[in-house]
Amino acid sequence: MERNKQTAKTLIGVAVGVFVLFALFSPASAAAVADFQFEQGNPDSHEYLRVIFMGSLEGATASNDSQWVWNFGDGTTGVGKNVIHTYSEESIPTDLYDPIIFMVRLDVTPDGGGKPCSKSYKVAITEPSLAAQFALSATQGPPPLEVTFTDTTFGRHAVDSLYFGYPGSDTTVSSLPATHVYEREGTYPVTFRVSRGEEHAKATKQVIVRKDAIYIGETSNTTEETDVTVTEVPDTTENPEVTETETSEITPTGQGGDNPAGEAAGDILFSTAGSFKLPDTGNISAVGTVKSKKDQYFAFFEDIIRFLKNILGIRGN
Numbered sequence: 001m002e003r004n005k006q007t008a009k010t011l012i013g014v015a016v017g018v019f020v021l022f023a024l025f026s027p028a029s030a031a032a033v034a035d036f037q038f039e040q041g042n043p044d045s046h047e048y049l050r051v052i053f054m055g056s057l058e059g060a061t062a063s064n065d066s067q068w069v070w071n072f073g074d075g076t077t078g079v080g081k082n083v084i085h086t087y088s089e090e091s092i093p094t095d096l097y098d099p100i101i102f103m104v105r106l107d108v109t110p111d112g113g114g115k116p117c118s119k120s121y122k123v124a125i126t127e128p129s130l131a132a133q134f135a136l137s138a139t140q141g142p143p144p145l146e147v148t149f150t151d152t153t154f155g156r157h158a159v160d161s162l163y164f165g166y167p168g169s170d171t172t173v174s175s176l177p178a179t180h181v182y183e184r185e186g187t188y189p190v191t192f193r194v195s196r197g198e199e200h201a202k203a204t205k206q207v208i209v210r211k212d213a214i215y216i217g218e219t220s221n222t223t224e225e226t227d228v229t230v231t232e233v234p235d236t237t238e239n240p241e242v243t244e245t246e247t248s249e250i251t252p253t254g255q256g257g258d259n260p261a262g263e264a265a266g267d268i269l270f271s272t273a274g275s276f277k278l279p280d281t282g283n284i285s286a287v288g289t290v291k292s293k294k295d296q297y298f299a300f301f302e303d304i305i306r307f308l309k310n311i312l313g314i315r316g317n
Contacts, residue, residue: 031059031115031117032057032059032060032108032114033057033119034055034107035055035057036053036054036056036106036119037056038054038104039052039054040125043126043127043128043129044129046154048128048155049086049089049092049125051085051087051125052082052084053072053085055106057110060110060111060114061111062081062111065079066079067108067111068106069106069108070083070085070106070107071104072104073104074087074088074102075091087102092125092156096157096197100125102122103120103122105118105119105120106118106120127155128154128155130153130199130200131153131203132192132201132203133151133152133153133154133192134151134152134192134203135150135152135218136150136190136207136218137149137217137218138218139206139208139216139217140207140210140214140215141213142210142212142213143182143185143211144183145181145207145215146181147181147182147207148177148178148179149178149180149192150176151192151194153201156196157194157196159174159175159192159193159194160195161173161191161192162174162190162191163191163193164180164182165191165206166188182207184209185209186209187206187207187209188206189206190204190206190207191204192204192205
């Protein structure tokens with residue numbers, strides 16, 4: 001009888017050891033992995049600096065917004081699984097040859113005090129297509145006609161020149177706003193040129209000066225002739241439903257910092273507009289599967305221990 005008890009203890013010890021091994025190496029014990037995607041606003045509108053960030057977590061859950069912390073790479077932070085952030089004009093590079101890239105980091109603290117994890121990407125922002133635009137205070141009138149020209153070109157650019165429409169030593173300027181007085185009658189093709197790095201664009205409008213002309217002012221950006229470089233951008237077909245979050249100022253740190261989950265600091269993430277949906281049911285079902293497998297392991301080893309006890313006549317739980 002004593003020998004049987006000793007054998008039972010040995011078998012139970014083996015079963016417990018196997019159970020521990022299964023528990024340690026099962027998917028339920030794997031470290032949580034954070035990741036994120038983003039969708040940029042229309043690159044050819046004033047929405048191009050407005051970005052939707054969408055977080056994800058595999059191997060665990062994070063139920064509260066405060067467990068999802070974003071560093072947007074421009075000195076501001078936000079919280080929430082899915083957030084909207086608008087970068088300021090002041091935060092983008094002033095060198096027109098430099099791309100607009102921000103090092104964005106997501107830190108997630110799982111439920112139940114799990115080990116925090118993070119993910120960082122260099123997020124590339126697509127700029128608007130370069131198109132020269134300018135406004136005139138007047139397009140027609142009797143001489144002397146004073147006209148003020150204003151640069152209304154969208155996005156980063158440099159003003160190359162504004163030609164007032166007739167030859168002369170002072171009929172071209174390189175900065176706007178600028179004011180010019182037309183003393184003589186005529187039709188003047190005013191040409192405005194801008195550039196961004198290797199891209200160049202121009203626009204032309206007419207100023208008509210005649211003694212019998214009725215004064216006509218203008219506030220529109222419409223051009224009579226344009227010559228621009230256009231970059232093809234994907235259409236946005238779906239827009240995730242998220243709420244915009246407030247951001248708070250932080251002291252800028254190094255590019256990315258520590259990343260326990262394995263930061264892909266060299267990766268550049270580009271927006272693929274219209275490809276994301278916010279309902280994260282895939283991750284929810286995956287976590288549920290992991291939990292059910294863990295429950296199966298417990299039940300399996302409980303059955304083994306109960307079976308051994310019945311064979312050896314050991315009573316009790």
